[in-house]
Amino acid sequence: xxxxxxxxxxxxxxxxxxxxxxxxxxxxxxxxxxxxxxxxxxxxxxxxxxxxxxxxxxxxxxxxxxxxxxxxxxxxxxxxxxxxxxxxxxxxxxxxxxxxxxxxxxxxxxxxxxxxxxxxxxxxxxxxxxxxxxxxxxxxxxxxxxxxxxxxxxxxxxxxxxxxxxxxxxxxxxxxxxxxxxxxxxxxxxxxxxxxxxxxxxxxxxxxxxxxxxxxxxxxxxxxxxxxxxxxxxxxxxxxxxxxxxxxxxxxxxxxxxxxxxxxxxxxxxxxxxxxxxxxxxxxxxxxxxxxxxxxxxxxxxxxxxxxxxxxxxxxxxxxxxxxxxxxxxxxxxxxxxxxxxxxxxxxxxxxxxxx
Numbered sequence: 001x002x003x004x005x006x007x008x009x010x011x012x013x014x015x016x017x018x019x020x021x022x023x024x025x026x027x028x029x030x031x032x033x034x035x036x037x038x039x040x041x042x043x044x045x046x047x048x049x050x051x052x053x054x055x056x057x058x059x060x061x062x063x064x065x066x067x068x069x070x071x072x073x074x075x076x077x078x079x080x081x082x083x084x085x086x087x088x089x090x091x092x093x094x095x096x097x098x099x100x101x102x103x104x105x106x107x108x109x110x111x112x113x114x115x116x117x118x119x120x121x122x123x124x125x126x127x128x129x130x131x132x133x134x135x136x137x138x139x140x141x142x143x144x145x146x147x148x149x150x151x152x153x154x155x156x157x158x159x160x161x162x163x164x165x166x167x168x169x170x171x172x173x174x175x176x177x178x179x180x181x182x183x184x185x186x187x188x189x190x191x192x193x194x195x196x197x198x199x200x201x202x203x204x205x206x207x208x209x210x211x212x213x214x215x216x217x218x219x220x221x222x223x224x225x226x227x228x229x230x231x232x233x234x235x236x237x238x239x240x241x242x243x244x245x246x247x248x249x250x251x252x253x254x255x256x257x258x259x260x261x262x263x264x265x266x267x268x269x270x271x272x273x274x275x276x277x278x279x280x281x282x283x284x285x286x287x288x289x290x291x292x293x294x295x296x297x298x299x300x301x302x303x304x305x306x307x308x309x310x311x312x313x314x315x316x317x318x319x320x321x322x323x324x325x326x327x328x329x330x331x332x333x334x335x336x337x338x339x340x341x342x343x344x345x346x347x348x349x350x351x352x353x354x355x356x
Contacts, residue, residue, distance in 0.1 A: 001131070002172045003129075003172070004128055004129055004131055004170045004171070004172065005128070005129070005170070005171050005172070005173065005174055005175050005176040005328070006124065006125045006128045006129070006168045006169075006170070006171075006175070006176030006177060007168065007169050007170070007171040007173065007175050007176060007328035007329075007331065008166055008167070008168055008176070008325070008327055008328065009069040009070075009071075009167050009168070009169045009328075009330075009331050010065040010066060010067075010068040010069025010070070010071065010166060010167035011064075011065050011068060011164075011165065011166045011167070011291075011294060011295040011298045011299070012060075012061050012062070012063070012064025012065035012066075012067070012068055012164070012165050012295055013061050013064070013162065013163065013164040013165070013288075013291065013292040013295035013296065014057050014060040014061040014064065014162060014163045014164075015046035015160075015161070015162040015163075015282065015285075015292070016046045016047060016048045016049055016052050016057075016161055016162070017046075017049070018046060018047050018048070018049050019044050019045070019046055019047075020044060020045055020046075020047045021033075021043065021044045022036045022037065022042070022043060022044065022157070025156070025157055028150070029150065029151070029153050029156060029157065030153055031153045031157055036157045039257075039259070040157070040158055040257045040258060040259065040279070040283075041257065041258020041259065041261075041277075041279055041280055042157065042158065042258070042279055042280060042283045042284075043280045043281065044280070044281060044283070045159065045160030045161075045281075045282060045283030045285075046160050046161055046162055046282060046283075046285075047145045047160065047161055048143050048145055048146070048161040052143065052161065053087050053143065054083055054085055054086055054087050054093055054141050054142070054143045054163075055086075055087050055093050055096040055097050055100060056100070057141050057143065057161070057162065057163035057288075058081055058083070058093065058097045058139045058141040058163050058165070059097050059100040059101055060163065061139060061141065061163035061164050061165040061291070061295075062079075062097065062101055062137050062139055062165040063101065064165070065137065065165040065166055065167050065295075066101075066137070066167060068167075069167040069169070069331075070331075071135060071167060071169075073101060073102040073103050073104070074104070075135050076101075076103050076105050076135050076136070076137055076167075077105050077106075077133035077134050077135050077136060078105050078106050078107070078124070078127060078133045078135075078136045078137075079094055079097065079098050079101075079103060079105060079106070079107040079108075079136070079137045079139070080094070080107075080108055080109075080110060080120040080123060080124055080136065080137070080138045080139065081093055081094040081097055081107070081108075081109050081110070081120075081139045081141060082109070082110045082111075082112065082116025082117045082119065082120040082138070082139065082140045082141070082287040083109065083111065083116065083139075083140070083141045083142055083286075083287050084111055084112075084113055084116070084142065084144070084286060084287060084316065085141075085142050085143045085144050085146070085147055085286075086109060086111075089197070092107070092108065092109040093109055093141075094107035094108050094109040095107055097139065101137075105133075110123070112287075112315070112316075112317065112319050112321075113192065113286065113287070113315030113316030113317055113319055114254050114256065114284070114286045114287060114289060114313050114314060114315025114316065114319075115182075115254075115287075115313040115314060115315045115317070115319045115320055115321040116140055116286075116287035116315075117138065117139075117140030117164070117287050117288070117289075117290045117291050117313070118180075118182075118290060118311055118312075118313045118321035118322065118323060119182060119319075119321050120138045120139075120140065121138050121166070121168075121177075121311070121323065121325075122177065122180045122182060122321070122323060124136040124138050124168050125168065125176055125177040125180075128168060128169075128170045128176075131170075133170075134169060134170045135167065135168070135169045135170070136167070136168045136169075137165060137166070137167055137168075138165065138166050138168065138291075139163060139164070139165040139291070140163065140164050140165070140287040140288045140289070140290060140291040140292075141162070141163035141164075141287060141288050142159075142161060142162065142163070142285050142286040142287050142288045143161045144159045144160070144161060144215070144284075144285070144286055145159065145160070145161050147194055147213070147214060147215050148214060148215055149211055149214035149215070149216075152214070152216075154217070154219055155214075155215055155216070155217050157283075158256075158257070158283060158284050159215075159283050159284045159285070159286070160282050160283035160284065160285050161285065161288075162282060162285045162288045162292055163288050163291075163292075164288050164290070164291025164292040164293075164294065164295045165291060165295075166291060166294065166295075169331065171328055171331075173328055173329060174326070175326045175327065175328030175329075176325060176326060176328065177323055177324070177325050177326075178240075178241035178243070178308075178323075178324040178325070178326060179237045179238075179240035179241040179323065179324050180237060180321070180322065180323040180324075181233050181236055181237050181240075181320075181321065181322050181323075182319075182320075182321050183229075183233065183319060183320045183321070184317050184318070184319045184320075185225065185317070185318045185319075186317065186318075188221065188225065188317075188318045189316075189317060189318065190218075191217065191218045191221045191222050191225070191316075191318055192215070192216075192217045192218075192222060192315065192316035192317075192318070193215075193216055193217075193316070194213065194214060194215045194216070195207070195212040195213075195216075196208075196212040196213045197213065222318070223257070223259075223260065225314065225318050226256065226257075226260045226314045227260055227263045227264070229314055229320045230253060230254075230260070230263075230264040230267075230312050230314060230320070230322075231263075231264045231267030231268055233312055233320055233321075233322040234251075234264070234268060234310055234312050234322055235268070236322075237310070237322045237323060237324050238310070238324065240324075241324040243308070243324060245268050245269065245270060247308060248274065248308050248309070248310045248324070249274065249303070249304075249307035249308050249309065250274055250275075250276060250297060250302060250303050250307060250308075250309050250310070251265075251268075251270055251274055251275045251276065251309075251310045251312075252276045252290060252293050252294050252297060252309060252310070252311050252312075253275070253276070253290075253293075253311075253312050253313070254289050254290055254312065254313035254314055254315070255277070255278055255279035255282060255283075255284060255285070255289040255290075255292075255293055256279070256284045256289065256314070256315075257279065257284070258277065258279050258280065261275065261277055261279070264312075276293045276294075276296070276297050276302065278292070278293050278296060286315065287315075289313065290311055290313050294309075294311070303327060304327065305327050305328065305329050305330055306326075306327060306328075306329070307326075307327045308324065308325070308326050308327075309324070309325045309326075309327065310322070310323075310324055310325075311323050311325060
């Protein structure tokens with residue numbers, strides 16, 4: 001059996017229309033545009049409106065990726081949705097997305113914080129390499145604004161909502177994942193945490209009054225973790241892939257904080273034109289961060305067929321994930337439709353020949 005590889009054939013992203021600037025936040029939070037930009041590089045973020053849900057944002061990003069790839073619902077063999085803000089604790093939001101997309105395949109949700117999309121990408125690649133599935137959709141989505149304490153300026157100014165998705169398809173042409181690393185430093189799990197609701201802290205009036213349901217973050221500890229982890233992990237996956245930083249066409253880091261990205265870029269000695277940065281426009285969209293940046297880069301032509309990409313993320317857990325991924329060649333759109341059309345034409349030709 002020929003070796004199988006993962007070809008990234010479709011991409012798409014979605015962000016709510018509602019844009020909230022730093023000056024907008026300063027009207028009801030003790031902050032300022034200068035304070036936020038100097039610490040994070042963020043100028044604005046997209047915040048979900050009432051009709052937006054994690055499931056609907058995921059589905060819209062996936063639809064755009066499917067359209068770009070030219071695949072139909074019946075072509076999809078598996079769905080992975082990475083998020084820390086599902087519509088409900090149960091059922092898994094992946095089942096809702098599956099239904100909204102009209103899929104009949106298996107679906108699962110991964111909850112690994114901001115690293116979730118890269119974890120999902122690695123999982124999908126393994127399924128494809130083993131021959132288990134041919135076509136897989138991987139989504140990273142987050143509606144984190146509804147889990148924020150809008151009285152806590154240390155967290156609420158940093159995050160935004162959105163979703164990004166890709167379609168991976170099996171091919172015998174060498175491409176896809178060259179190397180990857182998935183990591184966790186569980187001893188620091190409280191550095192990014194929402195205590196309630198959960199089995200450790202079920203919902204009570206006392207916990208709600210204490211605002212235990214909102215996301216809390218130890219910014220100093222997370223910054224230290226990120227600046228020591230991102231560059232080091234990238235170096236290791238490059239070594240596994242037997243590549244140097246110069247061999248990579250585009251670096252797509254988790255868009256948590258412009259200062260963290262700058263530190264990693266300096267560590268790796270990367271030219272700015274090789275690094276994707278959109279945190280200024282989206283804020284930290286957690287699991288949606290990398291796929292939104294990836295989708296934008298592909299849509300804008302910054303990433304092209306044959307390019308080698310480096311993806312890296314860090315997040316709650318504390319976790320991290322990185323991979324070296326080669327973009328494959330473009331593929332013909334809607335293979336099943338094309339095959340059906342050819343068959344119809346062929347049959348018509350035979351009929352016409354018989355009639356003639």
